[in-house]
Amino acid sequence: MASMMTKMMSISPSMPSSTPLTPSPSSPPSVLPVRTVPGGYGLPVLGPLADRLDYFWFQGPETFFKKRIERHNSTVYRTNVPPSFPFFVNVNPNVVAVLDCKSFAHLFDMEIVEKRNVLVGDFMPSVKFTGDVRVCAYLDTAEVAHSKVKNFAMDILKRSSTVWVTELLSNLDTMWDTIEAELSKGGSASYIIPLQKCIFNFLTKSLIGADPAKSPEIAKSGYAMLDKWLALQLLPTVQISFLQPLVEIFLHSFTYPFALVSGDYKKLYEFVEKEGKTEFQLSQEETIHNLLFVLGFNAFGGFSVFLPSLLSTLGSNAQLQEKLRLEVREKSGESTLSFNSVKDMELVQSVVYETLRLNPPVPLQYARARKDFRLSSHDSVYEIKKGELLCGYQKLVMRDPKVFDDPESFVADRFTGEKGRELLSYLYWSNGPQTGSPSESNKQCAAKDYVTLSACLLVAHLLRRYDSIACGSTSVTAVEKAQ
Ligand code: HEM
Numbered sequence: 001m002a003s004m005m006t007k008m009m010s011i012s013p014s015m016p017s018s019t020p021l022t023p024s025p026s027s028p029p030s031v032l033p034v035r036t037v038p039g040g041y042g043l044p045v046l047g048p049l050a051d052r053l054d055y056f057w058f059q060g061p062e063t064f065f066k067k068r069i070e071r072h073n074s075t076v077y078r079t080n081v082p083p084s085f086p087f088f089v090n091v092n093p094n095v096v097a098v099l100d101c102k103s104f105a106h107l108f109d110m111e112i113v114e115k116r117n118v119l120v121g122d123f124m125p126s127v128k129f130t131g132d133v134r135v136c137a138y139l140d141t142a143e144v145a146h147s148k149v150k151n152f153a154m155d156i157l158k159r160s161s162t163v164w165v166t167e168l169l170s171n172l173d174t175m176w177d178t179i180e181a182e183l184s185k186g187g188s189a190s191y192i193i194p195l196q197k198c199i200f201n202f203l204t205k206s207l208i209g210a211d212p213a214k215s216p217e218i219a220k221s222g223y224a225m226l227d228k229w230l231a232l233q234l235l236p237t238v239q240i241s242f243l244q245p246l247v248e249i250f251l252h253s254f255t256y257p258f259a260l261v262s263g264d265y266k267k268l269y270e271f272v273e274k275e276g277k278t279e280f281q282l283s284q285e286e287t288i289h290n291l292l293f294v295l296g297f298n299a300f301g302g303f304s305v306f307l308p309s310l311l312s313t314l315g316s317n318a319q320l321q322e323k324l325r326l327e328v329r330e331k332s333g334e335s336t337l338s339f340n341s342v343k344d345m346e347l348v349q350s351v352v353y354e355t356l357r358l359n360p361p362v363p364l365q366y367a368r369a370r371k372d373f374r375l376s377s378h379d380s381v382y383e384i385k386k387g388e389l390l391c392g393y394q395k396l397v398m399r400d401p402k403v404f405d406d407p408e409s410f411v412a413d414r415f416t417g418e419k420g421r422e423l424l425s426y427l428y429w430s431n432g433p434q435t436g437s438p439s440e441s442n443k444q445c446a447a448k449d450y451v452t453l454s455a456c457l458l459v460a461h462l463l464r465r466y467d468s469i470a471c472g473s474t475s476v477t478a479v480e481k482a483q
Helices: 002-011 046-058 060-072 101-108 144-183 192-208 216-237 246-251 262-275 284-315 318-332 339-343 346-358 417-426 448-465
Strands: 076-080 094-098 364-369 373-376 381-384 389-393 466-471 475-481
Touching: 046 060, 046 076, 046 246, 060 076, 060 389, 094 101, 101 364, 101 373, 101 389, 144 192, 144 284, 144 448, 144 475, 192 216, 192 284, 216 262, 216 284, 262 284, 284 318, 284 346, 284 448, 284 466, 318 346, 318 448, 318 466, 339 346, 339 448, 346 448, 448 466
Parallel strands: 094 389
Antiparallel strands: 076 094, 364 389, 373 381, 466 475
16 A cells, blocks of 8 residues: 555545546646657548547457557557447547546546537437437536536435435345246246336435336336447447448448437336426426436436446455445344444445446547647646547546556455555546536536445445345356345
């Protein structure tokens, strides 16, 4: 840990250790050499196409970004990211990749970057997917609507806080009952659908204030409707590592029409209109489309990626379970679990943070230069021009060896103790440091703390219910009930 502090001090000598690597746009440290951003975009059409094939097919995103760091000997460089040629004619694939903690932190500085319509890059899924409303995640902080809608998102979280924990815990019980019933038939039990139903039910009840059971169709298929709606929006940007080159030809070459899911979306809309609590300061339509986006994209989408990685991290490590079980049972005793009770569980929290570090659920973050500025990496300074798109691949950024000791390894207690808490300034899964606070003037995830505390609750609930569990990324193979 001492070496970690030395590392942090060596990259930001004048900063207090609890301060993130906030960029200083106008006056980078004079000791760093100014360098032209290396790399390039290649020939028109062919350059973006070659990069797209490397990204999706020949290399995959992680190797794609890693290899170019090696090639350019720089964590900041120019490249293309998909989607591109042939039918994404209005999408500019040119980006400046920022792949270390220091350069990535520029993405949070709303003085120098803007976030209008760049949630998934220069490509933006049709606003038809959200009822022709540009929802919060696509708004820049300079747009008046951003404050209004971000505050709305934070208000729904506050409103939902009275039922959030009870709904989460009771739906987790239902999920584990289903998995146990399946396991009792012999073999293993897939947990993906029970988990998605759990996430959908608990979020719908808490964020929307509506009970899915009121509509048999939503109760049965609401989660699958959201899956399809999400897939059509994101497919052009997501790697699918099998069935190549068919995927490149048939799945990654087009944008998908909303018409394919319009029937499902209408059903979800009508359900929220009829059953949800929609008394907010936005118009009713704006409220419902934003509620559906927060529910389906931000919350359901985020948890559906994050929780399987947390479960498989736990389920494949018996020693870790034992340590966590001791902490959970000692700290919570017989009392009902709550956000406050998990705040005392230092190892549980650290395991949640470490899982987010190694597998950030939203791997890519983008922002566009609001003006010309100088961007610093650990070792150089680069001139960025107004309008250039910055692209951070968090999976590499969160393994920055200048910040994290033994960065490729899962270190369960990495974020414990005073030094571990200081390291939280460099944990960026939420589009901001874990020590930051979401607000109307930044673009940090509105539910930053709800997400980590809910994940801690899942871990604590699991280790009170079971003495041990064995599972991978999709299935549970054994559980031993608590004695
Ligand atoms: C594991 C679950 C979640 C993950 C991984 C996650 C991650 C993120 C990330 C990375 C962003 C920034 C995207 C960008 O601009 O590049 C974001 C934004 C946002 N998230 Fe979350 N999120 C999660 C759950 C939630 C939940 C439960 C809510 C419910 C209110 C929520 C509400 C939002 C909102 C409203 C924004 C937009 C913030 C803004 O535009 O200022 N998120 N989230």
